[in-house]
Amino acid sequence: MSQQFQPPVPDSQTPVGYPPAPAAKNNIALGIAAAVVAALVAAGAYGYLMNAIERQVGYAAVGVGLLVGLAAGKLGGKNPVLPVVAGLLSLGAVYAGQLFFIALAMADINKAGLGDVISTVGVGGLNDIWKEAAEAMDFVFLAIGGAIAFTSARKIAD
DSSP states (O other): OOOOOOOOOOOTTSOOOOOOOOOOSSOHHHHHHHHHHHHHHHHHHHHHHHHHHTSOOHHHHHHHHHHHHHHHHHHHOSOTHHHHHHHHHHHHHHHHHHHHHHHHHHHHHHTOOHHHHHHHHHHHHHHHHHHHHOOHHHHHHHHHHHHHHHHHHHHHHO
16 A cells, blocks of 8 residues: 655646756956945945044945955956956045045034035035045055955955
């Protein structure tokens, strides 16, 4: 009296589960897109952090570089262009974070909204203020962010 097991036959109403597709390797477009998103998020966080503590911190620039580099390398793979793109995007993110800090500080000082400051002063005006106030450490933080992004994008892809 041994019966053999018969698996149920799925009908059209029963959903069939499939394993998720493996992550694409060496997808430069995905790596760049992820790095751009990470750079935008990191720039905002960097500017906000500087405004909250009222000064720049080297570890924050390292964090910007790590976030951008890891996003590019992890999702983009081993493409040799990605570390360069990550480094450049990180430079831009640190710079944008510094501009965002200036805008936030101006909004606090003038008791105005951030949108009011940006629409009144404009990005060009924020850049002029940054150029007048820039010190050697500002450029060091730019370099730190870029170097960390380049290195982390290259290492994470290995």
